[in-house]
Amino acid sequence: MVRWEPGATDRLRVAALELYVEQGFEQTTVGEIAKSVGLTERTFFRHFADKKEVLFGGEEQLQQAFVTAIADAPAGPPLELITTALTETAQYFGPERRTWSRQRQQVIQANQSLKERELLKLAGLATALADALRERDIEDPAATLAAETCVTVFAVAFGQWITDGETRSLAEVERDILTEFRTLALETAEP
Amino acid sequence: MVRWEPGATDRLRVAALELYVEQGFEQTTVGEIAKSVGLTERTFFRHFADKKEVLFGGEEQLQQAFVTAIADAPAGPPLELITTALTETAQYFGPERRTWSRQRQQVIQANQSLKERELLKLAGLATALADALRERDIEDPAATLAAETCVTVFAVAFGQWITDGETRSLAEVERDILTEFRTLALETAEP
Numbered sequence A, B: 001m002v003r004w005e006p007g008a009t010d011r012l013r014v015a016a017l018e019l020y021v022e023q024g025f026e027q028t029t030v031g032e033i034a035k036s037v038g039l040t041e042r043t044f045f046r047h048f049a050d051k052k053e054v055l056f057g058g059e060e061q062l063q064q065a066f067v068t069a070i071a072d073a074p075a076g077p078p079l080e081l082i083t084t085a086l087t088e089t090a091q092y093f094g095p096e097r098r099t100w101s102r103q104r105q106q107v108i109q110a111n112q113s114l115k116e117r118e119l120l121k122l123a124g125l126a127t128a129l130a131d132a133l134r135e136r137d138i139e140d141p142a143a144t145l146a147a148e149t150c151v152t153v154f155a156v157a158f159g160q161w162i163t164d165g166e167t168r169s170l171a172e173v174e175r176d177i178l179t180e181f182r183t184l185a186l187e188t189a190e191p
Helices: A008-023 A030-036 A041-047 A059-072 A078-090 A095-109 A112-135 A142-161 A170-187 B008-023 B030-036 B041-047 B059-072 B078-090 B095-109 B112-135 B142-161 B170-187
Strands: none
Touching: A008 A030, A008 A041, A008 A095, A030 A041, A059 A078, A059 A112, A078 A112, A078 A142, A078 A170, A078 B170, A095 A112, A095 A142, A112 A142, A112 B112, A142 A170, A142 B142, A142 B170, A170 B078, A170 B142, A170 B170, B008 B030, B008 B041, B008 B095, B030 B041, B059 B078, B059 B112, B078 B112, B078 B142, B078 B170, B095 B112, B095 B142, B112 B142, B142 B170
């Protein structure tokens, strides 16, 4: 009989990230990760498909949360919809996740294939957001422009949120970045 | 003695794209491409590193053209700089390139690994543009936001430019997309 280890997913996730930070993603084996929390390699593979999934496991839920927020937002212009979606999804990144997110980013930045994986994840998010905006009767090119803007604001804000010494919440940083974004567009608005 | 085939690069590029469209990128061999224009596989590899480079060969020149345009643009707010860069680089995409670009896109869209390569190319362009903007004393997050906006406008405009029946030049489409972009930002500007 297969025994389910309670809390094993989280223990493996924390242990894996620690090892990735200490000795590098490529140098870390699944066996080491499992062993460091007293589990077997087989148990690891009941929780994660591979070493990468430890870092990217939550991406489908995050994308779904963005799409649902767009679907449920009150009617409004495209940028209002994405502002709502950014605020709604920011709650997934509470203060307790900041250190984990910072270390995760550090591991990703050190590895070309992980960096590419992260870029493709963000590109997939933009595609899903554009679809969600079209479902709300926003036409192209506005839907695509707003979706790409949403991903840019999210990525820039996220990068700032995990910076050492940053104390604002992710939602607060996003609001400030959105303001910068509007300023940028306004500065060049034709008279 | 190695004989250089005059015009071979272009002949190989045209022949390769035709074969990719007809029978698929993965199904086409370098031998077939070379043979279709009366050249050898060895000659192909003097012109291109591999099958993919036929499609992505110009990306460094394009990135360099964007960066140079930002460096040489008259001083102004970030979005003025990227507007100049978009206009300057649009001249690389004259009407004679429209059909080739359309077919190239068709081949890329049909193949997951080519799609990923294209996304990474655009991400690299955004990074280079943000660096170029910081060189012009534009600080973050404005530099990153403007760079990402530039790439989004370029990609959306390019997709429109190669649409069947589109008659505007790339520079004209880009101007219209930039206007849409400003409208998007203005619609939500706080009172």
